[in-house]
Amino acid sequence: MARLVMKFGGTSVADVERIRNVARHVKREYDAGHEVAVVVSAMAGKTNEMVGWCREAAPLHDAREYDTVVAAGEQITSGLLAMTLEAMGVTARSWQGWQLPILTSNAHGSARILNVNGGELIKRFKERNEVAVLSGFQGIHKETGRITTLGRGGSDTSAVAIAAAIQADRCDIYTDVDGVYTTDPRVVPRARRLERIAFEEMLELASQGAKVLQVRSVELGTVHNVRIFVRSSFDRPEDIDPYASHPPGTLICDEEEIVEQQVVTGIAFSKDEAQISIRRVRDKPGVAAAIFGPLADASINVDMIVQNVSADGATTDITFTVPASDYDRAREVLKAAHDQIGYDRIDGASDVAKVSVIGIGMRSHVGVAAEAFSALAERGINIRAITTSEIKFSVLIDAAYTELAVRTLHTLYGLDK
């Protein structure tokens, strides 16, 4: 007997027929004797419909009222799933964020979960054998008593936070892919599904463009050591063996649970990058703040930052990347700040890509990045910039070479199936 959280996203609950399919997944685990908490999103399309109404009502709308409106989507799904389960003979009840409660910060629209009270759920597992059906994405602010939401994709985070609160053995994220791959299978057909991946690796993969899970859910899993299992929502419930120790999917877990650790686990890439280089910046304290402060004020998200040691002791070049859609705006912000920063000129390119190689094994292996640089050079791929961290290195290259670079590195590190 295990205690499980099962999370289903919007496409899995898009209509009543699919909600019934979700209920069959839940019944499978329930019938196998597991204690189950289900976390659901709004029916696909419903959140967009409600967001559309908010925009139409007031372009600059009150974020508290926005949260009140959009949280209704998850409320509907949780009620529908609970009644479907009841009709199948599974004892169940729905829980809204304010009922549990799931306490959050006051940052409406992108609130952070502060505390989840799981006591009542555990009590009901024991006393009533009752499945808990929880609305994802939403919570309540303790002082104001108002409904909050966690931002897009927040239901993943809800699921992991609830799993932590009830000390679940596993948090199953049912999604439209059947696990986490060594890289995007659409680019590299020989990409393999990973059986396991360490939290830290998944964090890098998730923030480097793999869209499987919301980054914050992985952060929470890391902090609370919640084993997250990514699996397919398309599998037919009746085809799954609830007693199998290894159902198909990817387990995100502590690195100690991963016996045969590869040096490189996966390769992420992002093509929506633009590179900006500021030439002959005066090399003095405060210059980085003078550059990145105005960009932050303009809500431009800066990613890779490369600053080399000054050659002449007086000036240096600083290179960084921004989302391609912010390229023009970022250049304008920097031009306006020319006098505060002090520089010769701005270079840049909006057709660049970032390729990242990720693996906890890099910690104990030397020369991993060097192999990549040779392999890319052999293929004639020029590296514009390099950044490294303990378990990852990233290279910035011309976007046209993205697929070639990813395939080259995928083969190089033995990831092909």
Add this chain to the structure above:
Amino acid sequence: MARLVMKFGGTSVADVERIRNVARHVKREYDAGHEVAVVVSAMAGKTNEMVGWCREAAPLHDAREYDTVVAAGEQITSGLLAMTLEAMGVTARSWQGWQLPILTSNAHGSARILNVNGGELIKRFKERNEVAVLSGFQGIHKETGRITTLGRGGSDTSAVAIAAAIQADRCDIYTDVDGVYTTDPRVVPRARRLERIAFEEMLELASQGAKVLQVRSVELGTVHNVRIFVRSSFDRPEDIDPYASHPPGTLICDEEEIVEQQVVTGIAFSKDEAQISIRRVRDKPGVAAAIFGPLADASINVDMIVQNVSADGATTDITFTVPASDYDRAREVLKAAHDQIGYDRIDGASDVAKVSVIGIGMRSHVGVAAEAFSALAERGINIRAITTSEIKFSVLIDAAYTELAVRTLHTLYGLDK
């Protein structure tokens, strides 16, 4: 300066443009210096959509989950209206039933309001000049903490209960008619809008088929002496003078507020009636229970009941009406109970109509009903049965004569405009 509740139904908030129109109505009263609480329904069609999902999910669904699902409709509207008001410069916030709270009984799907806490609203009127935007139709059960709903049309009841809780000077019900008429204007073009009507009269009118207001809202208004003002939601906000002492509409109030009391205030009618007569029922204690018990068990709503004093001292005839749609079922129930009841035969007709004449003035005037009987006889309309109460009498006639009877009585009692 007055304290007002303003209630808007589903068609008034059917889309964002109409919600904006509602906001202009609210702003008009707010700008005039009034303290305002607004009660809203779900956007037209949304409740039906959600009810459809519930039926699809489980034909016999859990009423608690049903309430969770459908209450989302009002939540959406209240958030949208609050943000629209804010965008117009009106301080506002939305309130769900559980936030206030509005405590109800545990009868999910048709809960009764037990208590409304209006203290926080009054505090915010005074301290922040804030408009309260409340979700109608919903509440919370104190012990279970679960969302309840009041049943169809429940937002009228919410509005009156909130008006009582905050001691509002008036509860304005904005609806698709511009007031309460002496009778249905589609049948009698000369029907007049009543400027005022007493609570008791409105109760009779509402339960006799006038669909303007939910009956329970009028009951609540009677008990708590909440003045209810029925007015049109189609009037353009800018055409209404918020300082007018008599805006167009009908005020439902204590009879003492009505100076020039008419003998007859209005005429209601219902064509969806069927008559059942049980012939030669044994006239002994318990026979009425033997008849109406099985009908109640079958959820058949019995209305007019006429039992005459027995002529032979041994048997009597009992006549009553049921909704036309229950006619066949009611006869079957009675046939099945033949041995318990004991009767000769059952007669009946499914093409009958009930016409009711209502007026508080009847209390102090004699012969009011007799005038009607003469007038109907002159027109050749046969009366099948008669019932009377202190402020009302009803006649059962052939359905084909309904319009003629209503028009005849409308003229007879001086109600034509």
